[in-house]
Amino acid sequence: MSDMTVSDARARLADVVDTARVGHKPVFLTRRGHRIAAVVDAGDLEKLMSAAEDLADIQAAQAARKEMDDGEDAIPWDQVKSDLGLS
Known part of the structure; x- marks a missing residue:
């Protein structure tokens, strides 16, 4: 550097x-x-951004699993699809 x-x-x-x-x-x-x-380098930046996005996804999944382990209700699949405009 x-x-x-x-x-x-x-x-x-x-x-x-x-x-x-x-x-x-x-x-x-x-x-x-x-x-x-x-x-x-642009390629290096793209790799860093992708790694940061992957890490954020992993952390979000871990948080969701913790919520489920703590007894919070899951969001029904039909509601997820509706919220995303897929139904």
Whole structure:
């Protein structure tokens, strides 16, 4: 990982993009010593987003199972279909 000021990144944009795209290393952009943004490879970002969505789904399923274990009633399948506009 590398840090670079926004001004330096602006002057060396092609290098910044190549570092992220080819080297698969994020480049953090800084302003006044604070990280404010990052340049990452698009494919790497898509993988991260997909992994985050998968994790959110797993956590939601675990929460639903806990609700069921705690005695909450399940939502009837017909109602689920109706809520989703599938019936």
